[in-house]
Amino acid sequence: MNFFQIVSAAMPQLLQGAKLTVWFSIASIILATVLGLVFALLKLSHSKISRRIGEVYVHIFRGLPLLVEIFYIYFAIPMILPLHKWFDPYFTPIAGIIALALNEGAYITEIIRAGILAVDRGQSEAALSIGMTGPQTMRFIILPQAFKRMVPPLVNQFIQTIKDTSLLSAISVTELTRSGQIIISTNFASLQIWTAIAVIYLAIILLLTALSGYLERRWQIDKR
Amino acid sequence: MISVKNITKHFGQHRVLNNISLEIKPQEVVVIIGPSGSGKSTFLRCLNGLEKVSDGQIFVNNKEITHSKTNLSHVRKEVGMVFQRFNLFHHLSVLENITIGPRKVLKVSQEEAEKRAFALLEKVGLSEKAGAYPDQLSGGQQQRVAIARALAMNPIVMLFDEPTSALDPEMVGEVLAVMKDLAREGMTMAVVTHEMGFAREVGDRVLFMDDGIIVEENTPDEIFNNPKEERTKLFLSKIL
Ligand SMILES: Nc1ncnc2c1ncn2[C@@H]1O[C@H](COP(=O)(O)OP(=O)(O)OP(=O)(O)O)[C@@H](O)[C@H]1O
Numbered sequence: 043m044n045f046f047q048i049v050s051a052a053m054p055q056l057l058q059g060a061k062l063t064v065w066f067s068i069a070s071i072i073l074a075t076v077l078g079l080v081f082a083l084l085k086l087s088h089s090k091i092s093r094r095i096g097e098v099y100v101h102i103f104r105g106l107p108l109l110v111e112i113f114y115i116y117f118a119i120p121m122i123l124p125l126h127k128w129f130d131p132y133f134t135p136i137a138g139i140i141a142l143a144l145n146e147g148a149y150i151t152e153i154i155r156a157g158i159l160a161v162d163r164g165q166s167e168a169a170l171s172i173g174m175t176g177p178q179t180m181r182f183i184i185l186p187q188a189f190k191r192m193v194p195p196l197v198n199q200f201i202q203t204i205k206d207t208s209l210l211s212a213i214s215v216t217e218l219t220r221s222g223q224i225i226i227s228t229n230f231a232s233l234q235i236w237t238a239i240a241v242i243y244l245a246i247i248l249l250l251t252a253l254s255g256y257l258e259r260r261w262q263i264d265k266r
Numbered sequence: 267m268i269s270v271k272n273i274t275k276h277f278g279q280h281r282v283l284n285n286i287s288l289e290i291k292p293q294e295v296v297v298i299i300g301p302s303g304s305g306k307s308t309f310l311r312c313l314n315g316l317e318k319v320s321d322g323q324i325f326v327n328n329k330e331i332t333h334s335k336t337n338l339s340h341v342r343k344e345v346g347m348v349f350q351r352f353n354l355f356h357h358l359s360v361l362e363n364i365t366i367g368p369r370k371v372l373k374v375s376q377e378e379a380e381k382r383a384f385a386l387l388e389k390v391g392l393s394e395k396a397g398a399y400p401d402q403l404s405g406g407q408q409q410r411v412a413i414a415r416a417l418a419m420n421p422i423v424m425l426f427d428e429p430t431s432a433l434d435p436e437m438v439g440e441v442l443a444v445m446k447d448l449a450r451e452g453m454t455m456a457v458v459t460h461e462m463g464f465a466r467e468v469g470d471r472v473l474f475m476d477d478g479i480i481v482e483e484n485t486p487d488e489i490f491n492n493p494k495e496e497r498t499k500l501f502l503s504k505i506l
């Protein structure tokens with residue numbers, strides 16, 4: 043069999059894996075962004091306890107290797123809390139998404155925090171001076187301006203998240219990488235299959251880059 | 267209207283305001299002058315709670331704003347502020363800059379808010395700029411929008427912190443003209459400025475601040491022509 047025959051025979055299974063990769067990426071990106079926003083606001087809060095909570099979160103989840111976090115949630119925590127029973131049969135995907143989201147969320151916390159801090163203080167003072175509350179100021183004045191600055195680093199982090207889903211192969215999530223490993227274990231065509239996998243990853247990431255470029259250009263035109 | 271009783275403000279060890287008291291009556295225009303670093307901005311910012319006093323009391327319309335239980339956003343609705351650097355919301359159009367306060371804070375309908383915004387734009391001479399973004403406007407235009415934004419809340423008093431000192435000279439007049447109109451309509455105003463023409467024309471009182479205290483206060487004519495204190499004389503000799 044030549045290269046194309048091998049790859050096209052494996053394609054249905056690879057695309058199935060790619061589909062999972064995309065779903066895992068989307069789910070953990072959404073969850074990570076929510077976590078990032080919450081912990082960024084905690085880190086910027088007036089309350090010392092809130093700030094400390096935000097700092098501890100970032101230190102822990104940015105400080106550990108992602109694979110260790112995945113193993114910790116998947117293998118270690120069920121030793122004291124039978125999560126795998128409660129969430130059976132969905133424990134594996136849930137653990138995978140949570141581990142990814144907690145890790146990426148720590149980086150996103152810092153991205154969002156930096157974006158908020160980069161907005162001129164005069165903006166929030168002006169908002170407060172017309173009687174807006176703190177939350178209103180954040181929502182209507184600061185975040186919309188911070189968000190535009192955050193798009194490039196966020197897209198970077200989303201790309202990182204997509205790549206990091208490959209680590210979920212270690213807990214038997216049959217995403218793209220693991221699908222490839224399974225195929226290779228029967229046909230031994232390492233070169234062909236890994237090449238196909240690489241191309242699919244690049245395609246997914248190219249798609250995301252194109253989408254973000256398009257969105258950025260549209261916002262530039264709409265909102266200056 | 268505004269009553270300031272013995273306020274003191276520290277930044278760390280640094281005492282920026284030192285036991286200041288002041289009454290501002292309805293419809294009065296008070297002009298505050300003084301050298302850089304004398305505490306003028308800090309004083310003004312205490313009047314709407316953007317800066318917390320270390321000691322003393324401030325009453326706005328008989329409400330004590332220095333009380334820890336006071337809801338400052340309720341107070342700030344009624345106290346307009348205009349900043350040296352305009353601080354227009356960069357991501358919003360001129361119209362949205364003016365309507366966002368009434369809509370989100372006063373819960374006025376969009377239609378109602380826009381109607382009023384157009385009237386205010388007319389007043390500050392910028393009707394045709396409603397759809398523009400702040401970055402597309404000159405400094406003088408931005409400052410006039412900022413005044414309209416503050417007025418949209420129907421404030422009972424307006425605070426101006428060097429509203430013309432970030433402007434190119436040819437734009438100072440257009441902003442002062444709007445402020446003079448306001449003063450003539452009876453708006454209560456506290457204005458930090460070194461525009462002596464403005465002070466003479468519409469100012470009821472001039473305060474000279476130095477080193478965190480009010481060194482001298484008097485009518486514009488008295489203070490400019492006949493200052494009593496040495497420090498006032500020295501300062502005026504530098505700027506006049
Ligand atoms: N947030 C702050 N933290 C620490 N010190 C401050 C702060 N704001 C102002 N100061 C200090 O307080 C003093 C008074 O400042 P303020 O801005 O009120 O003076 P000003 O009279 O408005 O001067 P200018 O004419 O330059 O605007 C200055 O010495 C300044 O360095």
Ligand SMILES: [Mg+2]
Binds near residue numbers: 428
């Ligand atoms: Mg100042």
